[in-house]
Amino acid sequence: MLYSLKNLWRRKTRTILTILGIVIGIIALTVLGSLASRMTSQVKGNRSWFVDGISVTPGSVSGMQTRSRGYFEASKAVEVEAVPGVRSVNVDLSVPLELPGAADLTIVAQGMDLSRTDKRVKNLKIAAGRHLEDGETGKTVIGSNISESLGVEAGGSIKLNGVDLEVVGVLEATLSVPDRIAFVSIENAREILSGYFPDSRLGTVANSIRAFPEVGIDPADLAETIEGRVSGVNVRTPEEAEKDIAQFTFIFNAIILGVALIALVVGGLSVINTMVMAVSERKREIGVKKAIGADTSAILGEIMMESSLIGFFGGLIGVMTGTAIVLVLNSLSIRNEVTVFTITPFIVVGPVLFATVLGIAAGFFPALRAARLDPVDALSED
């Protein structure tokens, strides 16, 4: 190995340039990889939030869809619950808000029907304090982003659209949607919403109903039944939500794969080029070694050891640089309460392995050429 390092050092500039070629590919791989793993963890966090239950949102009878902005009477929930096969329903009213004191953070005040246990909320882990109880008003459980940017802990209070709320709990960070949600009772949500429309009476509006099927009922079938029986609603099954998420993940994985392929081709070709040059420069030496008894595997091993070291160092430097870039970007964006990248052990080890294997593979062809050299020809070379 020391011998291979010395050999590589004979052509410093060329070796360094080749390593650099790999470094660039690996940087791209690391940065995009951490971006992807951030996305994936976000998607996973979102998953339990979105996928659970059949989502029923306001739609228009005329066919014009007004998905998230629309409202319907909470009494729709009664209609939905009456559909055979529906075990239970939750009624939500979510109100988008700019956070006072953190102007660039958009949050959602999520009004929940607290009389019903809602798995989606109960599944979220509390970092401090507790969940909301049935019948509580004027209280809120807030996501980690809200807590951080306002500096509010459990026991503190916040004001949303003029409504004062006591913070009874702070959720653990999920790196996804719930981090920016303030959970309140649906009555409080209506108050917060009415801050936008001070003159009108909002009565008992809601903008989302979650229907949970009875055991043994197919959610897709039930969604169809609901759509048929309840007018003026859009229905989304868990499967559809899954599909969206899967497509999203797929696109990101495709991008990573594309970058990996480019890194593979560019890095691989430059390693091949470098090693072919090294072999032709060292023809005579290889001839000598063969003459004094080096067999095919000894020559193969020597050349491939060098190319794998090029790959390894390229991978190592690339990952270190890429990780440094990610950490700098994260520390820049942390002020905006968004961490864009997540570094996992796989993102650190993966590219180094990838580059090393690439080096070994790219070294194989030049190594084979070296091993097949005729010693007499190689020795007469100069």
Added chain:
Amino acid sequence: MALIEARRVSKHYRLGGQEIKAVDELDLSIDRAEFLAVMGPSGSGKTTLLNLLGCLASPDKGSLKIDGEETAALSKAMRTKIRREKVGFIFQEFNLIPILNAVENVELPLKYQGATKDERRRRANIALERVGLSERAKHKPSQMSGGEQQRVAIARALAAEPAIVLADEPTGELDTENTSKLLELLKDLNRDFGQTFVIVTHDPAVSGFTNRVVRLRDGKVESDSA
């Protein structure tokens, strides 16, 4: 039984439609512990013959027995094995590996034989001692004179104690003083350790060191003083 037994060995090259009989139906037998000089004009086939004897190249025709084993039809891997176990090469241009120091160069054939690190170092040091270069063990080839480099190359050829040592104009790049010193060294090694030496040389002084001189012409043995 002779150590090397060549019978009607031929090696022809085809160059632009013309056939060059580099070695042509050559007969030669060499005994154990012989010290044999090969001479002849340029192009007479000396290097080609040495390559055949050392299993670097395989003959087109004829029979070549080394240590009783027929080598003419052996595979590349088998010829490599014979070189590794039975043959030491000394080249005109020394051909040391520039990034390795003297003792590391000498260790190389032992490494290919699979000797352990300690064993390699021990035997390489013995070989360096035999050529009188123990103190230069850690020096790189570039830090040594031509004569010293060639002595390191001799140590490398001897390290694995091969039965046959083949040297192609080993003094070609040395001045007269170094040439005679080197030939003397080779002769001493031959006398002390009983290895067989085949030396291609243009140096007429070599006849002072040996009583067997084989002269080649056009790929055939022109005269053999034995």
